[in-house]
Amino acid sequence: MYSAAITGTGVFTPDNVITNDELVAAYNAYADRRNAENAEAIAAGEAEPVPHSSAEFIVAASGIENRRVMDKSGVLDPDRMYPRLAPRPDDQPSLMAEMALDAAGKALAQAGLEPGDIDAVFCAASNHERAYPAIAVEIQDLLGAGGFAFDMNVACSSATFGIQTAADMVRTGSVRRALVVNPEICSGHHEWRDRDCHFIFGDVATAVVVERDEGLTRPHWKIRSTRLATKFSNNIRNNDGFLRRAHDQMEDRRDMQFVQEGRKVFKEVLPLVSRHIADHMAAEGVTSADLSRLWLHQANKTMNDYIGKKVLGRDPEPGEQPNILQDYANTSSAGSIIAFSHHSEDLEPGSLGIICSFGAGYSVGSVIVERA
Numbered sequence: 001m002y003s004a005a006i007t008g009t010g011v012f013t014p015d016n017v018i019t020n021d022e023l024v025a026a027y028n029a030y031a032d033r034r035n036a037e038n039a040e041a042i043a044a045g046e047a048e049p050v051p052h053s054s055a056e057f058i059v060a061a062s063g064i065e066n067r068r069v070m071d072k073s074g075v076l077d078p079d080r081m082y083p084r085l086a087p088r089p090d091d092q093p094s095l096m097a098e099m100a101l102d103a104a105g106k107a108l109a110q111a112g113l114e115p116g117d118i119d120a121v122f123c124a125a126s127n128h129e130r131a132y133p134a135i136a137v138e139i140q141d142l143l144g145a146g147g148f149a150f151d152m153n154v155a156c157s158s159a160t161f162g163i164q165t166a167a168d169m170v171r172t173g174s175v176r177r178a179l180v181v182n183p184e185i186c187s188g189h190h191e192w193r194d195r196d197c198h199f200i201f202g203d204v205a206t207a208v209v210v211e212r213d214e215g216l217t218r219p220h221w222k223i224r225s226t227r228l229a230t231k232f233s234n235n236i237r238n239n240d241g242f243l244r245r246a247h248d249q250m251e252d253r254r255d256m257q258f259v260q261e262g263r264k265v266f267k268e269v270l271p272l273v274s275r276h277i278a279d280h281m282a283a284e285g286v287t288s289a290d291l292s293r294l295w296l297h298q299a300n301k302t303m304n305d306y307i308g309k310k311v312l313g314r315d316p317e318p319g320e321q322p323n324i325l326q327d328y329a330n331t332s333s334a335g336s337i338i339a340f341s342h343h344s345e346d347l348e349p350g351s352l353g354i355i356c357s358f359g360a361g362y363s364v365g366s367v368i369v370e371r372a
Helices: 020-037 039-043 055-062 096-110 134-142 158-172 262-283 301-312 334-340
Strands: 004-012 018-021 064-067 120-124 146-154 176-184 203-212 221-230 292-298 352-359 362-371
Touching: 004 055, 004 158, 018 020, 020 039, 020 055, 020 064, 064 203, 064 352, 096 134, 096 176, 096 203, 120 158, 120 203, 120 292, 134 146, 134 176, 146 158, 158 176, 158 334, 158 352, 176 221, 176 334, 203 334, 221 262, 262 301, 262 362, 292 301, 292 334, 301 334, 334 352
Parallel strands: 120 146, 120 176, 292 352
Antiparallel strands: 004 203, 004 221, 018 064, 176 203, 221 362, 352 362
16 A cells, blocks of 8 residues: 655636626626516515625625636626636537646646656536536546546536545556546536525635655645535535436526525534544544634535634634635535635644535545645
């Protein structure tokens, strides 16, 4: 058995920024139009009016202030309220692969590697642009990487599940180096017309290089241990899929986009994740005093504050549990990797930290790392 290490990370950030004020203006314009169209039914008590949103409500509910998206114009069009992305011919790179290439190039550069040094590529994301051929195989081809590639989908936990998959293959010797990429176009499967969630998601792509920890001289993070868990729940769901046509459901349907029972998710996910991390730490002999940093899934500031307090046994100090969702919003599987990539270089050798992501499924994955 070999040891595994994270030697490089990369983040692709879209150019388009949507502020809370911009988003609220578009959403409220949409609400006003819908309410005008249904004025008679609303007056008769036969329909509920679409409620307004506000920037203050968004910050209080989530801690999110901005989000990055691949297309801004379609999302902010009150007559549309979803991105406008041009279809690409089959002989051009897919959008997900293009995003992933940027993040992968940065991760490889940090690791001091060339694409040909990679033995496996995993595209781990909450949704994939198509069923086949695999986006991961396309990325492998465009990069010029060797070995093999495949897609993974464990919703918001995809990145940590991908890291364990890569680390396990490195540990057993089946590959020497693997690349885990997380291109997330969350704006495409998000419901921008629902006040309770219209502010949640953004787009991004991240990449992580996992390789054999054997004679490494450049800075890296030893993967001390990984742990995964799942527990079935319908409280975060998206019903879209390849059988939609067969079900005669091609119309615009609310349940074919992101749907969640927010209160139930809070009640059930918070103890699940806190217990998962505590059990993982106990199994590895790691105490809260040993931890220098927590890089958590970036879904909601209140959730992260709760988990951080449970894990550390106190309120986290500034910098101990970095949040990036105020600038990126929820980027599904990529959130914890953005936090790790942006807030890890300052730690000294010997420092311990935990990367943890969680979400639909339910699913939760944690990675205990040590700065080398």
